[in-house]
Amino acid sequence: MPKVVFSIDQSKSMREQAVPGHNRWHPDIPAVATVRPGDEFRVECRDWTDCQVGNNDSANDVRDIDLTQVHMLSGPFAVEGAEPGDLLVVDILDIGPIPCPERTGDVPGQGWGYTGIFAKANGGGFLTDYYPDAYKAIWDFHGVQATSRHVPGVRYTGITHPGLFATAPSAELLTGWNRREKALIDTDAGRVPPLANPPEPNNAVTGTATGDLVERIAREGARTVPPREHGGNQDIKNFTRGARVFFPVYVTGANFSLGDLHFSQGDGEITFCGAIEMGGFIDLHVDLIKGGMAKYGVTTNPIFMPGNVEPRYSEFLSFVGISVDHDTDTNHYLDATVAYRRACLNAIEYLKTWGYSGEQAYLLLGSAPIEGRISGIVDIPNACCTLYLPTEIFDFDVRPNADGPVRKDRGRCAVTS
Amino acid sequence: MPKVVFSIDQSKSMREQAVPGHNRWHPDIPAVATVRPGDEFRVECRDWTDCQVGNNDSANDVRDIDLTQVHMLSGPFAVEGAEPGDLLVVDILDIGPIPCPERTGDVPGQGWGYTGIFAKANGGGFLTDYYPDAYKAIWDFHGVQATSRHVPGVRYTGITHPGLFATAPSAELLTGWNRREKALIDTDAGRVPPLANPPEPNNAVTGTATGDLVERIAREGARTVPPREHGGNQDIKNFTRGARVFFPVYVTGANFSLGDLHFSQGDGEITFCGAIEMGGFIDLHVDLIKGGMAKYGVTTNPIFMPGNVEPRYSEFLSFVGISVDHDTDTNHYLDATVAYRRACLNAIEYLKTWGYSGEQAYLLLGSAPIEGRISGIVDIPNACCTLYLPTEIFDFDVRPNADGPVRKDRGRCAVTS
């Protein structure tokens, strides 16, 4: 186990930690530690919501999550010698739930994690027009595998990864984000759920900042929800053990932060809180490519090489969606978002014929290692997206056959009261 | 080799074949053959353009392709006992280029194929605002692998598949398509390229229809470009050897057709004519699941199980894109199309640092077995898409390193004169 450069006392909130992390993006959040190119080290993480969700059979906590508190990040970490224009090279050496003496504790990551469908009134999700209420599934960890009492009949190996990882933005970049996102919000300011989240001083956690800086970060800091040029909440499931990522550096020291660990997640993380959420640890190795952004033509987003220890599933049942809203029989022009939504809805309808509720199927697709692919994006007017569901995660034969599906009682997920 | 139920004389156009296929969708195109559940048979195919492109170093032919002639399909084939509401089960037993005594002939599929970037004025492509002119690459087949004099330094194993495969629409479905797509077209009727293609009598090929039916099919028949409820031009690269597909049946006999064979294609087929296009053959096995649409909750699109003989690539260089138009610094709300476009542009910029032209890189990404994934689709406002480029297809080490890329002269693709 490498040295721990950021430790968490899981019995306390992020704000109460001896060295707290942060939940906003701002160039002036002070680095909590400095590492050198070539270093290997461990970072401990808090669950993204700062542990607002419990291991129980009610979805009330998911319904009531306070989103002004998210995402709780560990960092920032300064890298000696990093300058704007460099590429920060990060290797993910290992990652996992909270190591703890007991199998199960109160905190997500202590032997369990959760997947939530957010209510439309509180953030929503990819299918919020179809599933507007809050639901939850608790997943139990069995080494590298997970099962759920709320979604029986499946067991799968997680592709564990940090949902959120980024370098700090420069002041200029931050200003641009705020301007750009405000312009979008302004196109439909009262929308529920909103188009984007503007800076929100309430519940901002600003790391080790002190004095006036605290208030300024809270006022200016970008929210952590979207992925942006620096990385951010990319939710790329293949950013797992053995992965190497090349992040653009925008400030001296790079000042990277991370969090939102996922035991497992499907492509798209469609329920919004779609991964199996948890606290835990991540072991990293860092290096630099000096001047790497110009050398490799990187102007915006990171480049990465995916991890090579993903679970070896080889047989898939795949669902197709096209950019047609079949509910209204309306065509959307090469819209991959609509196409993937239809693929998800098609998968859910299929799973319902086996006895799952729509909510259970939705929770399953958010968290299991499904692949979401853009198959055709030029055949006007219809984009074509496909969803690959590994058949080996089911403890029954889920493939179509002449006899039809075996519909049985498959319990239910956690609901609100 | 199973019996041939549809044969092509590659020296003649589709219209001149003894039993011609068709290039429009219509329920009344007569079946050219009837097969039974359990049958195995071979279908021969013409290149999608009816061979408008030559094995040469000029992109003029791509620039001048007449799109009213596409896609040339083989079929329809009736399946004994198929009725609306069934699922047609299709196994792809084998698929390949035109078997021919000589290594290279004049027709695409005779030892070679092509990838084209369409000009913005004639159809365009996914990056048409960045690459508005026509370009071409010729690929030489070496068994299951391909190389190109126009994109040197790469060699890859194709995931060969039919770009287009579908059952016939019912009259009602067809009427709905025409209405739905007209509504879209009407939102911006003069757009170049157009939002969608309405029925086009000119150059319609209507199979073995005779008399008034010919004119009616030509007038009413839906164009073959988009994927739709029945399958269609889905361009799913994993619909390859060993794949099993479950198609909805809309008319008695199912009356399925297919064509647009691709030696290889990347997810998205981003150059529009992005695959390695060719004529060839496909061997099929068919079966039925009676009443399968209701049994399995299939209301619209096909379900499939991908083939299990895809090339075994394991190391990828991956590019991230988010739903921001960085050219104008504009946010798009959870728009996976924009996000994937940015991932493509990022990959192209990277490849340019090694000496490829942007057009070469674009042609490469359209045809090589890249994967395009929807990684995050709920993190407002930015969708996150990723493009996985297998590193093993390059004959040099394409991964980033501290020394920077080795830029060298990598020739050029075919251009217009």
Next chain:
Amino acid sequence: MPKVVFSIDQSKSMREQAVPGHNRWHPDIPAVATVRPGDEFRVECRDWTDCQVGNNDSANDVRDIDLTQVHMLSGPFAVEGAEPGDLLVVDILDIGPIPCPERTGDVPGQGWGYTGIFAKANGGGFLTDYYPDAYKAIWDFHGVQATSRHVPGVRYTGITHPGLFATAPSAELLTGWNRREKALIDTDAGRVPPLANPPEPNNAVTGTATGDLVERIAREGARTVPPREHGGNQDIKNFTRGARVFFPVYVTGANFSLGDLHFSQGDGEITFCGAIEMGGFIDLHVDLIKGGMAKYGVTTNPIFMPGNVEPRYSEFLSFVGISVDHDTDTNHYLDATVAYRRACLNAIEYLKTWGYSGEQAYLLLGSAPIEGRISGIVDIPNACCTLYLPTEIFDFDVRPNADGPVRKDRGRCAVTS
């Protein structure tokens, strides 16, 4: 399709071909064609027995195979510029059964192939002490997959490859082989089956040799059964599409030959005629590494890179064997042969609990894409070998469960009369 440098009229025996191949190894067999480094070309092949086996339900033909006639090879092919000490680089571009207009013909490779268990009195096999009689299974080809009426319940994708591929031996090497193998034979000269096969003039086919040379080749020529320094009958299943092999060159021109095409084979080819045997074609690309043997420390056997289009099976049921003869409770010292035999016997006993006969299971393990691994070879006194059987090839769930196996009638293989 590349140019054919060796063509077969499958209605005639190898001896009757316009340009016949050969069935013995000798440096003086004349080359039938010359190719150049960089060339791509096709070679057609006869089934290894010269078509002594038929598509029927009797194993009499397997029982009566005349082994003095095997293996019928295509070649030799001279490579321009090849000299002793070079490495001949061979790429397998494509390989397959006999292309033929009809689905099924009389010749193995025309839509079907066979697997045989040889009788102990006529060659035997790996388990000949347990299965001393002759048996046969006919396999039907469905594109890249195979099924058998003699082994129902399985369907698998073949890893198609040439069982036999080699450069010509030098005169010195040939002399050494004959001396070395005679020494072994002499240790138990009357053994049934024999320890090795000495040169056998009877039924020798000597290519285009004429005059006295014919008799000399027949008298001196090494038999083709074993693998040797030059390659030979290696039966490496992963020598498939996309593979690259580096052969030592022992004579000017390299003079390589090949044959014994297998539609599919398990590691070990345990029934002796264990693969799915067939005639067919193979497309090759050749090149040279001048002085490669010394450069790369190659003194004896070939080096190769396996093909990258093997079927993607990911779940296996694996059987362990150790170097103990449990029938007599006798320990053998680190004997991997005994260990693998026990693993095979263990797998057969397992499959018998599901209703297969031992002979059916033996035929299955010889031909399906199983992996045979040497797991432990140093833990005195017991070697440990393991056999990996892909579970996805069965149309039922073959994994152990608490309820026990579902034993049912699974027909029978072809037997002798």
Next chain:
Amino acid sequence: MPKVVFSIDQSKSMREQAVPGHNRWHPDIPAVATVRPGDEFRVECRDWTDCQVGNNDSANDVRDIDLTQVHMLSGPFAVEGAEPGDLLVVDILDIGPIPCPERTGDVPGQGWGYTGIFAKANGGGFLTDYYPDAYKAIWDFHGVQATSRHVPGVRYTGITHPGLFATAPSAELLTGWNRREKALIDTDAGRVPPLANPPEPNNAVTGTATGDLVERIAREGARTVPPREHGGNQDIKNFTRGARVFFPVYVTGANFSLGDLHFSQGDGEITFCGAIEMGGFIDLHVDLIKGGMAKYGVTTNPIFMPGNVEPRYSEFLSFVGISVDHDTDTNHYLDATVAYRRACLNAIEYLKTWGYSGEQAYLLLGSAPIEGRISGIVDIPNACCTLYLPTEIFDFDVRPNADGPVRKDRGRCAVTS
């Protein structure tokens, strides 16, 4: 983390633990804990030698290892309800090195492990006639990957597994082993290294046995080196995370034990101490199939399903060996042991051309995730074995090319003084 049913204080020898394990097989070693079908629990393990090897640059400790002390096992664990004839179902949920606050400690498993070549005079190894002296390599752990200062230029992902896992033998089985192995020893009693190891009272550790039982176990107990009917030292590398193993049960309670954790190992574990040896932990789930041995035809060895999180390597350089002793030009009859030895020697000669010493290459092949396959086992007189070396573990391009290998100084492994 599941409950720990066997804990190790790594600062103490196995004998000194509060609840010690054992290093001999005997039915009367008392169970240290009882678990129930369905339980999940953790077992901690000591390095197989009880920590006789240090993290330094001398191979003296490997040379001087006292083999009477091995293998230090954790257990036995009784399973409630297990009876002779059952199958014990074991799932490996997780496995890893010693979790410890500091990156590196004194004990193998605390951030590092070792691979040793044993001297011929002290156990030997697979190539002991070629490499008769002791050598060592220290490997540093980087999450799931390993590197070595003694074998620079490689970095690979471990397939972590327990080398040794077994149920307790019945008294009858134990008696049979001792008789069977004595018979082998007696065939060449003075051989160095010995053919097998008889019971050895010296340094026997007998768990929690007391009184006369201690002496009896020490006198009768079978040594732990070989794999046997109950499992034992099988050294199957694929017995990793996600694996499920079905062990025969020979005594009431099954009484299974395990140890000899390997961070990584190649097929064959050819240097004897060929894996990367370490202490650590393993998390298990157990279940029973009542009467499973008869149900599934299991009379001797375990059956297993390999883990599904092995590193995803896809490109291999493969070496062939046949059952000929080329040093003496002697044929061995279908001897897979000789064939695999030649494949190993061929691989070593190849690696030497790049600048590695033979000892370094030998250490590499013992510990890296290579595959060893039995390719042909029926082609008299020569068995054919193949060794698959993943090319992606090298930080240079190790494939043959026309220019020849790049020979450079690659340091040296630890040697004796």
